[in-house]
Amino acid sequence: MIWRLMVILGGLCVLLHGAEGSRSRGGRTVTFHRTQQDVSQGGERARPRRDTSSSSSSSSSSGTPRPSRGPPFTSCKTPLTPAEHKVLDDNTHETGFNGDDGSYVILTWVGDGTGVVLVLSTFSAPIDSFLEGGSSRLYRSTDYAKSFHDISDRINNTFIREEFGVSVGPGTSVILTADIPVLDHQGGIIFTSTDAGATFKFIQLPFHPVQPITYHYQNPDYLVALSIDGGLWLSLDFGAKWTKVHDGVHSFSWGAGNNLFLSFSRTEAVDAEERGDLVLKRTTDLGKTFTIIHEDIFSFGYIGAFLFFSVMEDPRSPRVMYFSSDQGDTFSRALLPSASTEQFYSILDGDEEMLFMHVDNPGDTFFGTMYTSDDRGILFSKSLERHLFDGHRKSDFTNITSLRGVYLTNKLDEDGRIRSVISFNRGGAWRQLQKPDNVECGKQVKNCNLHIHGEHSRNNRIVPMMALSEPTAVGLVIAHGTVGDSLSSSQHPDVFVSSDGGYTWRGTLRGPHHYSILDSGGLIVAVEAQREGQVKTIKFSTDEGRCWKSYNFTEQSFFFAGLASEPGTKAMNVSVWGFRPEDDNQPMWVAVTIDFQSLITRQCNEQDYEEWLAHSSDDGDPKRKGCVLGVRETYRRLKKQSVCRNGKGFVVSKKQSPCLCTREDYLCDYGYYRHENTSECLRQSINTSLELCLNREEDELLTAGYRKVPSDRCEGGFSPLLAVQTVIRPCGVKPSPSPPARSSSPVTHFDTPRERLVLILVCAGAGVIVLVAVVSAVIAVRRVMYRNRAPVYRFSNLQIQDDENSITGDLQSATSSNGTVCQQDSDDDLLE
Secondary structure, rough: OOEEEEEEEEEEEEEEEEOOOOOOOOOOEEEEEEHOOOOOOOOOOHHHHHHHHHOOOOOOOOOOOOOOOOOOOOHHHHHHHOHHHHHHHOEEEEEEEEOOOOOOEEEEOOOOOOOOEEEEEOOOOOOOOOOOOOOOOOEEEOOOOOOEEEEEHHHHOOOOOOOOOOOOOOOOOOOOOOOOOOOOOOOOOEEEOOOOOOOOOEEEEHHHHOOOEEOOOOOOOOOOEEEEEOOEEEEOOOOOOOEEEOOOOOEEEEEEOOOEEEEEEEEEEEHHHHHHEEEEEEEEEOOOOOEEEEEEEEEEEEEEEEEEEEOOOOOOEEEEEEEEEOOOOOOOOOOOOOEOOOOOEEEEEEEEOEEEEEEEEEOOOOOEEEEEEEEOOOEEEEEEEEEEEOOOOOOEEEOOOOOOOOOEEEEEOOOEEEEEEEEEOOOOOOOEEOOOOOOOOOOOOOOOEEOOOOOOHHHHOOOOOOOOOOOOOOOEEEEEEEEEEEOOOOEEEEEEEEEEOOOOEEEOOOOOOOEEEEHHOOEEEEOOOOOOOEEEEEEEOOOOOEEEEEEEEEOEEEEEEEEOOOOOOOEEEEEEEEEEEOOOOOOOEEEEEEHHHHHHOOOOOOOOOOOOOOOOOOOOOHHOOOOEEEEEEEEEEEEOOOEEEOOOOOOOEEEEEEEOOHHHHEEEEOOOOOOOOOEEEOOOOOOOEEEEEEOOOEEEEOOEEEEEEOOOEEEOOOOOOOOOOOOOOEEEEEEEOOOOOOOOOOOOOOOHHHHHHHHHHHHHHHHHHHHHHHHHHHHHHHHHHHHHHHOOOOOOOOOEEEEEEEEEEEEEOOOOOOOOOOOOOOHHHHOO
């Protein structure tokens, strides 16, 4: 997975992270960009009619000192045999796109296993700048990018902007959106294909789209588009007919099923989003009817199974977050610190069970606090302090998808140094990375650890790629890093590989590289990053980076743009993209596709695989070896010494068995923190009760300070004690004074001071007696509950059913009225 999506809406920043920012649109599309600087470095001059000076990138000053080498390490290098070299020569295919000098090349894989690749060569500029005839070019391959055919005539040689690119939906559906002058046409133009680009249909739109058309995630016939005037348009027949379903729309998102969410402004004010004047709506019948979910929102998003939106409940108060796990039927305020207009929230990752949320610290600190949620997105617990988030709102947070529960990120410590930390239990605990096995630090280095370069470094052009992992390549992680006390920009980054999900590492390649995982981890390829030079060599490894072979894939080197391989890591071929000067000294795009399937011909058999216990590298309790998130997982994976093909039919196989629960299977609950020297969760020093606003009622949160990590499936073992009964009172509603009671009975008056003193003493004595009785009852109830019940969260809308010594809760969806505000203490007081 090499994709990244970033959305910043009214202070709500949603980041979905992957390994390289150039791949997007569900992992099927990768974009290569040739800047004007790249052209000048190659000694070439751009054609005047194709000059796109708006696309530029900065470079480091010539006076910047070159980075020093890190601690030395060696990796195995094996030369190719003459027979291997001939096989690769016979299966290497080079394509030169003569006369095409577009600044962007967009590659899109269409369908699964079809071998179809569409390549769009275009620009990031309006068509008006190309008065002398600038058009996009569309190429098609049916053999996994080994050869291409120019099919630009199928879209009438129409200009397609880079921002719109190639939209690929379920199956083999494709949409191209033309960029045409708005003043001269009543609507835009799209080209649709249902046969992976073999044929295209011309469609005149009744509107001008402002962004790429959005598919329904399951039904390719359902399309949604936003027009330049804020109209939301819907098509149910793959673009043949369009219906306008709403005006004044700022953003929209598909939810589960046919749920479609949108935010709109009742006025035409352009700053409605900044002022938090948007209204969040939902339709469940494809635009026929709409329901208001909440008003006065800044922005919203949808990830996993969670709908979320930020709200300023009062003009004088900061923003707060609301979450819904039932498509907006009910929602509740998240127990998170509020954020001012200068701060932001960032959802780092999420699925159906939990969310990772970053909350920015006040001021330009470049760090904040990371929280993890419960399975409803309401209760958030502190996971990591001083989490790095730089001035460009870039985070190094990475989900290591090759092993369940593993996340990697960087933190900015108090000494101003950036250090890498890793979690193996979904944010429950973080630790520094071990130093690589084949690297030794000098004696002057006090703390020798591996530190991983992330998005912060990639954005500053220190490394070309972030950490890479794939679900089909179990345990495999490839990343750039430095070894020492902290992450260093003055030290040359090297490439490191982990085969066990990040527990142990090995130095594998010196210097920065572009890398890709093929054949479900059975093959790794890499090309050395040359900022100012040209490339002609690719390196490959069949043993997870322990030994490498090098192959010169072209006789004439070229300026490197990127690696491209079919999504899913099951392919055996990879394309190297770049450009070189033509005969007239103009840049020409070049693609070289290397098919390793002819080199690695043997299909793997049972003797090539071994059983591997995941998380078994941890130096912990031997009795709990491999126990993470409540289960042991034993995978069937390829032996490192086996040189064979997993093949396209390879499926990850694993066995699971439950573990006994320990404190490691629990997070510290809201209002609690984990003690530095122990694993106990201690109550924070606060003078206010923990209160929630759920189902229009204000309840006390009853907890023993622990909650099980979402998706943890441990059984038995450690069990924190349960807190006492909840006290319910209306949410945000103060009791109104009752009118005087009318009675026909005689009224007794206490007029004299003596009578009033007696009355006061009697009332005080009665009050003391009642108080003692209440306290005694509470203590008795607490003891009984601690003794007989397992931990749960108790709210007024939970139906509790006793089952021997445990309680199962029928968790109804929490709700809060649109117009009701929970009058409680600030979250800033509850979370330190």
